[in-house]
Amino acid sequence: MNIYLYHNTKAEKCNKRLTLIWIGYIIKSRTLRRFEAFLWIDRFREFPEAGTEYINMYQDKKVVFSGVQPSGVLTIGNYLGAIRNFPKFSEEYRCYYCIADEHAITVRQNPADLRRRTYETLALYIACGLDPRKNVIYVQSHVPAHAELAWILDCYTMFGELSRMTQFKDKSKKNAENVNAGLFTYPSLMAADILLYQTELVPVGDDQKQHLEITRDIAVRFNGIYGDVFVVPEPFISRTPSARIMSLADPKRKMSKSDENENATVRILDPRDVIIRKFKRAVTDSDTLVRAGEGKDGIINLMSIYSALTDKSFPEIEREFDGKGYGDFKLAVGEACADALAPVQEEYTRLIADKKYLEDVMAAGAAAAAKDARKTLSKVRRKIGFTDQPRY
Numbered sequence: 001m002n003i004y005l006y007h008n009t010k011a012e013k014c015n016k017r018l019t020l021i022w023i024g025y026i027i028k029s030r031t032l033r034r035f036e037a038f039l040w041i042d043r044f045r046e047f048p049e050a051g052t053e054y055i056n057m058y059q060d061k062k063v064v065f066s067g068v069q070p071s072g073v074l075t076i077g078n079y080l081g082a083i084r085n086f087p088k089f090s091e092e093y094r095c096y097y098c099i100a101d102e103h104a105i106t107v108r109q110n111p112a113d114l115r116r117r118t119y120e121t122l123a124l125y126i127a128c129g130l131d132p133r134k135n136v137i138y139v140q141s142h143v144p145a146h147a148e149l150a151w152i153l154d155c156y157t158m159f160g161e162l163s164r165m166t167q168f169k170d171k172s173k174k175n176a177e178n179v180n181a182g183l184f185t186y187p188s189l190m191a192a193d194i195l196l197y198q199t200e201l202v203p204v205g206d207d208q209k210q211h212l213e214i215t216r217d218i219a220v221r222f223n224g225i226y227g228d229v230f231v232v233p234e235p236f237i238s239r240t241p242s243a244r245i246m247s248l249a250d251p252k253r254k255m256s257k258s259d260e261n262e263n264a265t266v267r268i269l270d271p272r273d274v275i276i277r278k279f280k281r282a283v284t285d286s287d288t289l290v291r292a293g294e295g296k297d298g299i300i301n302l303m304s305i306y307s308a309l310t311d312k313s314f315p316e317i318e319r320e321f322d323g324k325g326y327g328d329f330k331l332a333v334g335e336a337c338a339d340a341l342a343p344v345q346e347e348y349t350r351l352i353a354d355k356k357y358l359e360d361v362m363a364a365g366a367a368a369a370a371k372d373a374r375k376t377l378s379k380v381r382r383k384i385g386f387t388d389q390p391r392y
């Protein structure tokens with residue numbers, strides 16, 4: 001922080017000579033870290049809104065990391081299962097939230113759509129309450145250390161354990177014409193994301209549990225060979241049913257942003273009338289009672305969504321709709337959902353129009369993340385026997 005103040009006040013006034021002495025000092029000292037800090041702090045000077053607080057806020061805090069793929073317009077599954085929880089950690093932890101564009105290309109993406117969705121996902125992160133001054137928010141591919149560590153971890157990840165990943169099996173079936181190596185090694189990239197920042201907690205939906213388990217196995221294996229290099233992370237999965245929101249068209253399947261059936265998903269950005277219509281069409285059963293029970297997956301899913309949105313328990317919901325039919329219940333869920341998303345949508349509309357601001361956030365986030373990631377990556381390189389990287 002001192003350097004920052006120095007740079008903002010004195011450095012602006014100083015004459016050419018002082019600047020030369022300052023540059024000479026940096027070169028002479030050859031302390032790369034100090035030079036990096038200088039560059040990093042200088043960036044924040046350009047767009048202080050996006051990151052000044054990183055510098056003095058987070059020392060000694062435990063780390064939270066999570067990410068979302070920009071592979072579709074985000075759904076209420078992403079929102080209720082993960083993103084809504086992200087801001088809760090901002091005060092107590094040093095938080096990194098990435099937009100996982102490198103993961104997204106394991107399935108073929110239209111380039112223009114991918115680029116647009118990356119901005120959209122960033123705007124949605126902020127609209128859902130993530131403050132870029134309190135969280136490191138960035139795009140995965142802007143920090144090359146992710147791909148570098150992923151390759152290294154590939155060499156410490158077993159073919160057998162990757163073959164057991166249910167997401168790989170599901171996605172291979174769905175994309176039979178493109179079962180690429182990246183889809184297979186997806187979990188080691190995810191492990192790299194998490195382990196690069198010495199993460200303690202990873203807030204995710206229930207579907208990511210297996211990926212967290214393999215991340216822990218890789219970390220333990222690596223530490224077993226080289227000593228304590230990585231913190232072994234814990235998943236943070238909500239205990240409420242919102243950890244797994246199911247498709248409205250097929251309540252036995254997870255709601256997924258890449259689902260081609262538009263009636264299966266409710267998108268965070270869907271207009272109010274669309275949200276209500278989708279809930280009205282949600283697949284349920286031939287019974288009429290709003291209650292959780294055998295064979296009532298559709299109703300249980302709607303109750304989970306309603307419970308997550310209103311904080312009401314299942315017995316409370318059952319009492320509220322006692323004597324009423326599915327029609328009333330579906331309308332109530334739709335309205336609760338539209339009400340909850342309205343402020344997010346309003347903020348999103350404001351943010352997405354300000355591309356310059358979003359790019360400033362991306363730049364500040366990438367600078368902060370890259371600096372921290374480099375520390376772990378250098379340690380890993382040394383441990384496995386790579387020589388020091390020459391400066392060029």
Ligand code: TYM
Binds near residue numbers: 068077
């Ligand atoms: P992704 O993009 O599929 O989903 C983002 C987050 O949303 C959660 N989620 C759900 N939660 C409840 N119900 C649902 N129907 C539902 N659908 C999605 C996911 O669990 C996730 O938390 N591999 C990750 C992205 C990622 C990542 C990471 C996450 C990349 N690197 C490192 C954590 C840490 C993924 O595909 O999420």
